[in-house]
Amino acid sequence: MSNRWKERSISRIAHFEHAVRAYSADLYRYAWWLCRDRHLAEDVVQETFARAWKSWAELRDVALAKAWLVTIMRNELARSFSRNKPALDIDAVGEAELPALPSVESQLETAQLVSLLPETYREPLLLQVLGGFSCAEIAAMLGTTEGAVMTRLTRARQALRKQYDLPDKKRRAI
Numbered sequence: 001m002s003n004r005w006k007e008r009s010i011s012r013i014a015h016f017e018h019a020v021r022a023y024s025a026d027l028y029r030y031a032w033w034l035c036r037d038r039h040l041a042e043d044v045v046q047e048t049f050a051r052a053w054k055s056w057a058e059l060r061d062v063a064l065a066k067a068w069l070v071t072i073m074r075n076e077l078a079r080s081f082s083r084n085k086p087a088l089d090i091d092a093v094g095e096a097e098l099p100a101l102p103s104v105e106s107q108l109e110t111a112q113l114v115s116l117l118p119e120t121y122r123e124p125l126l127l128q129v130l131g132g133f134s135c136a137e138i139a140a141m142l143g144t145t146e147g148a149v150m151t152r153l154t155r156a157r158q159a160l161r162k163q164y165d166l167p168d169k170k171r172r173a174i
Helices: 003-035 038-058 062-083 106-116 119-129 135-142 146-165
Strands: none
Touching: 003 038, 003 062, 003 119, 038 062, 062 135, 106 119, 106 146, 119 135, 119 146, 135 146
């Protein structure tokens, strides 16, 4: 084994370990926001890094690792949802199982209001706020234009402001 190959292999391992340490918390937070299940979020993040390791050599720019990992995580979460899709009978859902109205506690209230946003608004907002991604990076991850991302972010913020202005009893799905 040549020294050059060893150095490249050690560098690859070091870059991957750095990415795991740097991005695992962000990936977990974003996965949890998407699925609201701690165990599923942990599994998805673990599977994300397992898939990333298999393809790590194909990553051309380490600076793009976070966006690449988020894309892998989103795909893995979608695979998880499609594999574990329970059959739901809408008539069997009782009123007690419906989500509660937003509480008066600010953090919980904000989380509940964000969860009421349509996915097309919620996902870019969470990527920007929790992930710290730019509009260009979000557009690349979602497969849309930067202008569309900016529009979705603006509409998400407008919808949240509108919901905050309503009295508690009048709040509804956005």
